[in-house]
Amino acid sequence: MLNIIRSKNISKWIDNNRIYLIFIVVFLLATAFAPNFFNLFNLTNILRGASLGMMVAIGFTIVMICGHMDLSVASTLNLGAILVIGMQPRFGWTVSLIAAVLAGGIVGIINGLLVAKAKIHSFIVTLGTMTIVQGIIYMYSHGSSINVTDFALADWIDKAVIPLLPPRVLITVIAVALFEVFLTRTPYGKGFYMVGGNKETAWLAGFNTDRYLINAFTISALMAALGGALFSISISSAVPNMGEKGVSPLMIVLAATIIGGTSMAGGKGSIVKSAVAVIALGTLFNGLNCFGTGYEVQIFASGLVLAIVVLYEAFALYKQDRLRGQRPELLKELEDGRFKKI
Amino acid sequence: MGENKSGLALSMNHVSKRYPGTLAVDGVDFEVCSGEVHALIGENGAGKSTLMKMIAGSFSDYTGEICINGKEVRLSSPSIAKENGIEMIYQELSLALSLSIAENVLVGNLPTKGIFVDRKAMVERTRDRLKRVGLEHLDPLMPVKDISQHEAQLVEIAKALGNNPCILVMDEPTSALSREEVERLFKIIDSLKKQGLAIIYISHHLPEIFRVADRVTVMRDGKRVGTYEIEEVNAGKLVELMVGRSVSEFYSSRSTHLGEEMLRAEHLSRYGFFHDVSFNVRAGEILGLYGLAGAGRSELGRSICGADPIDEGEIHLKGQKLAHKNMGQALEAGVAYLTENRKTQGLALRLTVGENALAALIPKHTKNFFYSGKDDKPVLDRLISDLQIYPPDPSRTVGNLSGGNQQKVLLSKWLSISPKVLILDEPTRGVDIGAKMIIHQAIEKLAGQGNAVILISSDLPELVAMSDRVVIMRKGHLIGEMNKGEFNEETVLLAANGEGGFVNVN
Numbered sequence: 067m068l069n070i071i072r073s074k075n076i077s078k079w080i081d082n083n084r085i086y087l088i089f090i091v092v093f094l095l096a097t098a099f100a101p102n103f104f105n106l107f108n109l110t111n112i113l114r115g116a117s118l119g120m121m122v123a124i125g126f127t128i129v130m131i132c133g134h135m136d137l138s139v140a141s142t143l144n145l146g147a148i149l150v151i152g153m154q155p156r157f158g159w160t161v162s163l164i165a166a167v168l169a170g171g172i173v174g175i176i177n178g179l180l181v182a183k184a185k186i187h188s189f190i191v192t193l194g195t196m197t198i199v200q201g202i203i204y205m206y207s208h209g210s211s212i213n214v215t216d217f218a219l220a221d222w223i224d225k226a227v228i229p230l231l232p233p234r235v236l237i238t239v240i241a242v243a244l245f246e247v248f249l250t251r252t253p254y255g256k257g258f259y260m261v262g263g264n265k266e267t268a269w270l271a272g273f274n275t276d277r278y279l280i281n282a283f284t285i286s287a288l289m290a291a292l293g294g295a296l297f298s299i300s301i302s303s304a305v306p307n308m309g310e311k312g313v314s315p316l317m318i319v320l321a322a323t324i325i326g327g328t329s330m331a332g333g334k335g336s337i338v339k340s341a342v343a344v345i346a347l348g349t350l351f352n353g354l355n356c357f358g359t360g361y362e363v364q365i366f367a368s369g370l371v372l373a374i375v376v377l378y379e380a381f382a383l384y385k386q387d388r389l390r391g392q393r394p395e396l397l398k399e400l401e402d403g404r405f406k407k408i
Numbered sequence: 409m410g411e412n413k414s415g416l417a418l419s420m421n422h423v424s425k426r427y428p429g430t431l432a433v434d435g436v437d438f439e440v441c442s443g444e445v446h447a448l449i450g451e452n453g454a455g456k457s458t459l460m461k462m463i464a465g466s467f468s469d470y471t472g473e474i475c476i477n478g479k480e481v482r483l484s485s486p487s488i489a490k491e492n493g494i495e496m497i498y499q500e501l502s503l504a505l506s507l508s509i510a511e512n513v514l515v516g517n518l519p520t521k522g523i524f525v526d527r528k529a530m531v532e533r534t535r536d537r538l539k540r541v542g543l544e545h546l547d548p549l550m551p552v553k554d555i556s557q558h559e560a561q562l563v564e565i566a567k568a569l570g571n572n573p574c575i576l577v578m579d580e581p582t583s584a585l586s587r588e589e590v591e592r593l594f595k596i597i598d599s600l601k602k603q604g605l606a607i608i609y610i611s612h613h614l615p616e617i618f619r620v621a622d623r624v625t626v627m628r629d630g631k632r633v634g635t636y637e638i639e640e641v642n643a644g645k646l647v648e649l650m651v652g653r654s655v656s657e658f659y660s661s662r663s664t665h666l667g668e669e670m671l672r673a674e675h676l677s678r679y680g681f682f683h684d685v686s687f688n689v690r691a692g693e694i695l696g697l698y699g700l701a702g703a704g705r706s707e708l709g710r711s712i713c714g715a716d717p718i719d720e721g722e723i724h725l726k727g728q729k730l731a732h733k734n735m736g737q738a739l740e741a742g743v744a745y746l747t748e749n750r751k752t753q754g755l756a757l758r759l760t761v762g763e764n765a766l767a768a769l770i771p772k773h774t775k776n777f778f779y780s781g782k783d784d785k786p787v788l789d790r791l792i793s794d795l796q797i798y799p800p801d802p803s804r805t806v807g808n809l810s811g812g813n814q815q816k817v818l819l820s821k822w823l824s825i826s827p828k829v830l831i832l833d834e835p836t837r838g839v840d841i842g843a844k845m846i847i848h849q850a851i852e853k854l855a856g857q858g859n860a861v862i863l864i865s866s867d868l869p870e871l872v873a874m875s876d877r878v879v880i881m882r883k884g885h886l887i888g889e890m891n892k893g894e895f896n897e898e899t900v901l902l903a904a905n906g907e908g909g910f911v912n913v914n
Contacts, residue, residue, distance in 0.1 A: 251524045251527075253520055260507065289563060391557060399683060
C-alpha cells in the first residue's frame, strides 16, 4: 500500500511523453498492417492533411493554456478560406491572403474583449461568434463553394519540393516551432502559463491578465484564418463549411489538444505536442483509410482515443486528490512499521 | 513600547475595516519593529486575518493610518503593498499548480538573456532560494502539483523571501509542516530577524509563538486586547486573554440523559491523515472533537461518514459493524456529516431553500422510481419554523440568504432525516450570534431525542459549553479525552497544544 505514496518516475515520464508514444504506436501499427501506407507519397499526404489542423492547434492550444476554449476557430478558418478565394480574382493572392488573415484577427479581438473585459464565459462567447461568423460566410458565399481561375499557386504550395515537406507543410512546421519557442522560452510566452495556472497570482505578480487573454484569442483566430486560407489556396476553392460531413477540423483540433496533454483547466500544454497529436490522428485516419473504411469508422476511432485519454486523466486527478493533505510525519510512522503513540 | 528596537517598520494607527453588518477590525493600533517577530493571536473571527489582508493591500476602504518606515502610505492594492516591501505567506497556497517550481518562485521576474528566458539562471536562482528553506533536493523544473503539500508550503516561503521584503507576514505557516521542517523554518526566521526584517507571525500554536516571537498582540472581537513582551506572558495567560471570560456566560447548562453506546470507532486509520483513532459516543451525548488546524479532525469526520475511505479499523453503530462503502450507505444507516464549508461543499447555492433542505429526503420520498412531493410541505414548514429560517419562504435562492440562514438551511437538510449520529464540522463558523443560538438549540434538541452528536469546532466557548465530553486530536492522533467538569477552554486549548497534565487514554 505504500508504493502509491512513493513517486513513480517511469509513469511520470510516460505521462509527459504519451503523445509521442501514441504516435509511434499508431505509426508502427499502420506501417505493419495497413496496405500502401508506408511510402513517400502517402506519408507526404498525411502531413498535407494535418497542416490545417496543426496551424489551428497553435492558437487553440494557447487559448486552452490560458484556461479558456475557442470554439470559433471552426468558422474562423472557413472565413479565411472563403475570403482568400473570393477576393483573389479581384485583388490578387497577396492582398487577399493578408485581408483574410486580418479578418480572422478581428474575430479574435472581439472574442478576447468579451472574455477578458465583459467577463463572459469563453465557451458562450466563442459559440456565439462561431455562429455569427458562419452566418456571414453563408451570406457571402450564398451557400455554395467558390473557385479561382489561377491554379499556379495551388500547384506550388502543395508540391513536394522537399520530400515530405511541401511549402504549406513547411510553413506550418515553422509556425509551430516559432510559437513553441515563443511560448516556452520567452518571459512573455511564459506569462500565458501563469495566467492559466493561477490568474490571481499572475495578477499579483504584475501580469496584465486581460491583455494576455485578448492576445491569446487574437493569435488563435489569426492562425485559424491563416490555416484555412492556405488550405483553400492548395485546393483552389473554398466551401462555406469544411468538415460539415465527416470529422470537422474543430473536432480534430480539440481532440488533438487534449490528447497532446494540454489541460482544460489551464496552465499546462504544449503546441508541439498538440501538433504531433494532429499528425497522430491523421495517421490513424489514413491507416484506417488504407483498409478502405469510411469516415464513420474514423469518427468512431478518434472519439475512442479521446475518451481513453480523458478517462486516464480523470483517474490520475482522482488519485492525486485522494492523497492531498497527507501529513508527512504520519507517513513516516507507517514506514517505521507501527503507529507510535505520542 | 519598542524603543529599544531599531525603529518601526510598520505602524497602524486606529485602523478599522467594516464588512456589511460587522466591524471586523475596530480601531486597532498595531506596530512591528525592524528585526522583530511580532506574533498576532486570537480566536477565529477575532479579526487577525482582516488586519493582515489590510496590510497586504486587499482593501481600499479601510479607515485609519498606516505608516511604513515612518512614512504614511495608503495600501489600497496588492501591488502598492508589494512596492512597499510587504510580502505575505498565505495559509492557503497561492501557487500555480501546473507550473514548475522555478516559474512560481520567480514569477514576474524571470531572468532573461536577450529576448529569451535564461533557463540556466532561472534554475540556479531558484535552487539558491530553495536552499534557504532546505529544499535543495527538489528539481526546480518539477511542476508544483508533483510536490507534497508541506514542500509547497516551503516553496511559498521561498517565493516570498525571494522578493527581499522588509515586512513579512506569515499566516499559520507551519500548519502543513513536520517537526523538523518547523524547526528549520524557525532558524530561517531567526536569520531573517538578524537581517532586520520585520515579521508578523500568526498562529494558533502557542509553543511556536513562545519559540519565535519577541512580542505578542492578542485580538478579540475585532479589537486589540493588548500587546505584551513575550517574557511577560505564559500560555495560560494568553489563552485567558484570547478567550475572554465574559463569553461563557452566554451558554446555559443543559441536563443530559446518556443512553446506550451509539457509535464506536476502533483503531481507525486513514494512512497519512489520522492513525489509530478509537473513541465512542453514546445516545443523547454531544461529543466535542478538538484539535489545532491540520490535526485531522475534519478528515476523521469525513471518513466516518464515508466521504473518504478508511484504511484500517472498524466502526460500530449500535453494536453492529458499519460496513458502509460510501456516504449514501452511511446516511441510510443514520450517520450524517455537516461539512465544514457551506458554500463549496454543503449547499447548492443556486437552488432554493426548499430544494436544499429536502435534498437528503429525496430517497425517502421516492416511490416506484418517481419522486412524490406531497410530504414536502409539512416537513419544510416544520424545519423553517424550528430553525427560524428567515425569510420563511422555501422558494428563495439560498445564495441570497445571510450566512447564518444559509447555515440553518444546511443544518435543516440533515435534521430532516433525524440521523442517529450527526457529525457537525464547524457548524457556526462565520454566523451571527442569533443564528448561533438557534443552531445550538437545534443541536441540543437532536441530542435530547436520543441521537448522538459529534461536534468539531474551533470555537472554544461553543465547544466547551455544548460538549458533554471532549476528545482531543493532535497531529493525526487522538491523544485523550476529558469528561464534563474536567475541561474548560484553557485546558482544552493547552491539551491540543500538547501541554498540560493530560492523560493519554489509548
